[in-house]
Amino acid sequence: MKSQHADRSTYSQNVKTSRRTLSVKVLAVILVFVVLAGILVFHFFDLQINQHEVLAAKAASQQYMTEKESSKRGMILDRNGYPLVLSSYVYRIGMTPQDVKSRKSGVTDVDIVNQIASQLELDDEKRDTILEQIRSDRVTGWMGLRKRLIDEKTLSYVQIASEVSETKAMALKDWLTANSVGGVRFDAEERRVYNNEMLASPVLGMTRVIDGKLVGVSGLEATYNALLSGEDGYLYARRNNYSNKGVTPFTTPISYPVESSLNLVSTLDMEVQTILQEELLSIATAAGLKSGVHGLVMEVDTGDLLAMAQVGGYDASDPTAMPIGFTDEEWNALSAEEKTQYLSTNLWNNINITDVYEPGSTFKAVTLAVALEENVAYEGTVFSDNPITVQGKTLSCYSGHGHGNVTLRQSFALSCNPVYVQLGQRIGRSTYYDWIRKFGFYDKSGIDLPAEASGVLHRKPSALDFANLTFGESSSVTAIQMARFYAMIGNGGYLVTPRVGCASTSEGLDVMRPFPVQEGKKLLSKRTCERVRSMMTDVMAEGTAAGTFGAIGLEIGGKTGTSRDSTDDDRRTFSFIALNPIDDPQYVVLVTIRKPETPINASVVSARAASRVAARIQNSREKGQRYNSHDLNVLSRQIEIPETEGMKIRDLAMRLVTINLAPIVPTDEYLLDRPCGAILPAPGTMVGTGSTVWLYPAGDYEVEWVTVPDFRGLNYHECIWLASEHGVVIAPDGIPAGVAISQDIPASALTDQVLTHDDSGAPTESAELDSPNDGKVRKGQVIQVSFGSQSRHSSPDNTGDDGTE
Known part of the structure; x- marks a missing residue:
């Protein structure tokens, strides 16, 4: 019985164990299924929810294009x-x-x-x-x-x-x-x-x-x-x-x-743009600069920019190419970072709108306009030009010694700093700065170009800050802001918004859609503007810009400006702003030279460049000069090309500018620190006032042959421009009244004789020309031009038939 009971007990135990094992297996299987189901659910969730957009996009890319x-x-x-x-x-x-x-x-x-x-x-x-x-x-x-x-x-x-x-x-x-x-x-x-x-x-x-x-x-x-x-x-x-x-x-x-x-x-005009670029490059040569020279031409009534240029520029088709003024060795010695820094600082940015500078005495027109508008002085008001002390600092005339007692009109032509400090004191600091804000110097001009800078002026000016600003120092503005103010003086008191884009078109100009012109705000009276313009003519006639070639025979008004940068070895910035013609202004012309490398009076040089630009624009519009007897006397004098004496290009260019000649260096040989290897025409040659002279660095110079233009029917200035365009120069035969009637070398005809030169480069006797270049002459050839009483564009002002008073 015991054995039987034991068997039953063992059997029962085995059954329980078997059931328990089965239960564990079942649970294990269930657990596996649950885990697998969880993993599947998780992946389904990931696919359907988390990756839905990605997978849908992939499917769409396969199904749709x-x-x-x-x-x-x-x-x-x-x-x-x-x-x-x-x-x-x-x-x-x-x-x-x-x-x-x-x-x-x-x-x-x-x-x-x-x-x-x-x-x-x-x-x-x-x-x-x-x-x-x-x-x-x-x-x-x-x-x-x-x-x-x-x-x-x-x-x-x-x-x-x-x-x-x-x-x-x-x-x-x-x-x-x-x-x-x-x-x-x-x-x-x-x-x-x-x-x-x-x-x-x-x-x-x-x-x-x-x-x-x-x-x-x-x-x-x-x-x-x-x-x-x-x-x-x-x-x-x-x-x-x-x-x-x-x-x-x-x-x-x-x-x-x-x-x-x-x-x-x-709004750009490529003819005007070319003129401006050429003249800027010429004065940059005389200033010894490969960057930092800039200018613009703007219509006074609309604010439309006809031209805006700077030296150096860059080829937009290859903006990272080596700029002018460098040799291959110099450029390649720079690191990639240094190259980018130079290009972005000096070339790629439009410095007429992005860079600020102290305007110097060009800002005196602002102080003058406010003084006249506020009736605190008139043209005949007498001031002392003796040094004046403000907050312990002595402010003197640019001449250093002053001009004694002067009228307000005289002070503008002579650019007397103390007079404008006194004008500011009469106006009052608060009133003066209110006007500065109205004129937009604290803000951007609104031109349709990116990266424009605002003026940098004191928010809480001291008495000394105020005094310095009255003659254009200790505060900075952009070139476009100054041009905008002078445009207001030119148009009778309306502050225009400069622009470069004027219309859109799908085809030609006949179907273009003009952009709306923003109407200028009236800020100054017409009478105030006329009075300022009248005093601007004195600057050209007897003031700091007297004697410039481009202004001869034209009614141009302008103002020179010089400012000193105390943070950069006392190097200066020079500028000139002109209105042309002054009696009915159409354009404002601005030229600025920043920190020249040569010891020149660059405000006069900038005035010469601006006046040449104004004159060339005037002549391109078929508007001639009106010469008086004094003008004709000046133009009849021929100028001798100086000896080079181993001079550097920049020093020789500076010398040429001071005697009213225009130096040009080819942009692919723009190496101003090198000695001059060739000058055309040669030293000792007599040429007409205002002529172009070509300079080449030391090295091999290949003779160029150029065509001779027909000068007949053109006045003196027009002959100078045409000669430069063709690579020749003129010398007037007698008084250059009226227009050209003959020339000693016929247009596009082979001359039998050319000048030869001795070892010093001076002209000697003539020699036979033996060249296959029929109809051409050597670049720099001097052509004698005779003038007569006929007039193509206009008759001389108060003159007889011979063009004299």
Whole structure:
């Protein structure tokens, strides 16, 4: 019985154990299923919720296609419709090697590769490489099987060439199409083409490629980027992943059409821009500078900029190229960071609007206008020009000794600092600064260019700060702010907003849409402006800018300015601002020279440059000078080209400017610290006042042959400009009254005689010209021009038939 009971007990125990084991296994299985289910749920959640957008996008990319169509970037035109900037395409050409073949019989791989190499001007090594890639990726049979077994991948894309011109690319594409050749891909890349190299490049600006599209990053390119870019168009459609791919048949694509870009019409005038750039480069040579010289020309009534330039400039097509004034060795010695720093500080920024400077005595016109408007003085009010002390600091006239008792009118022409301190005291500090705010010197001018700076003036000025500002020191403004103020003086008291963009057009100027002109706010009375302009004429006639060549025969008014930078070795900034013509102003011309390297009176030099710009603009508009007897006497005197005496280019240029000649150094040889190797015309030659003189650094000089223009019918100044344009100079034969009636070397005709020079470079006897350059003369040739009483543009002022009083 006991044994039986024991067996039952053992059996029962085994059953319980078995059940327990089964329960554990079941639980384990259930737990595994729960875990697996949890993992699946987690992954389903991750896929359905967390990665929904990513996976949906991937699925859509497989099922649907999106094609983007970009509009070609619009052009930037000058006011006359000349294209300053336009777009063209260059191409990146590549291939899928295994697909490069022709469906035409008789067109072999060699034919295809030879045509590609010929059109793209590839060398033999590149040609052979392309042929090998095509043949290698297309192998069949045992070699093809072996290639697949060792998993050697075929090339899906190989670039053949980049930056291929549109002409070459289209010629190759046409041949490939005509011969049914596939596997070659043409990717168009838009590029900007700047037609005038350095001209107006800081104004026009630059672009760069962002997400495959050109985007303006500076200048007009940035301000009017939306207008120039247009809007991209898109095509959404179901993708056909079979057959010929593309769009699935019998489906309806959704499209958003491209919005075409527009062309921007600017206020710039390329003729005026060229004039300004040439004259700035000339005075930069005399100042010994390769940067820091800038200027502008603006219409007084509208604020439209006809020209805005600076030295140095940069070629917008290659903005990182070596700038003027450097040799290859000097430029290459700089690090990448140093190069970028120099370019961004001196060239890429438009310093007429981004950089501030102390305006010096040009600011006296501001103080004068406020004084006249507030009726605290008049032209005949007498002031003492003796030194005056403010807060323990003595303020003196620029002359150092003062001019004694002077009238307000005399003080403006002589630029007497103490007089304007006293004027400010009569106006009162609070009232004066209220006017400064009204004139916009604390703010930006509002010009439609990026990165404009505001004036830097004291918020809580002391008595000394106030005194210094009355004659333009201890505070800083931009060139565009000063031009804006003088435009107000010129237009009768309206503060205009400067601008460079004036209209948009889809075609030519006949269908352009002008931008609205912001009406200027009336701040000064017409009478006050007339009185200031009247005193500006004295500066040109008998003041600090007297005797400038460009002003002869014209009614130009202006003001010189000099300021000293105490933080930079006391180096100075010189400027001049002119209104032309002064009786009915049309333009304001501003020229500034910052910290010249030569010891010149640069305010006079800047006045000479500005007056030459004004005169050249006047003559380009077919408005002639009106010479009186004094003018004719000055113009009849010939000037002798000085000896070079081993002088540096910059020192010789400075000397030429002081005797009313215009030095020019070719931009590709703009090395001002080098000795002068050649000067044209040669030393000792007699030339007319205002003539251009060409300087070349020491080294080999290759003789240039130039054509002789026809001077007949032009007045003296017009002859000077035309001679410079052609590379010759004139010398007047007698009094240059009226217009040119004859010249000793006929226009575009071979002269039988040319000047020869002795060892010193002085002219000697004539020698026979033996040259194949028929109809041309050596650059720098002097042409004697005779003038007569005939007048083409206008009759002399208060003169008889001979042009004298």
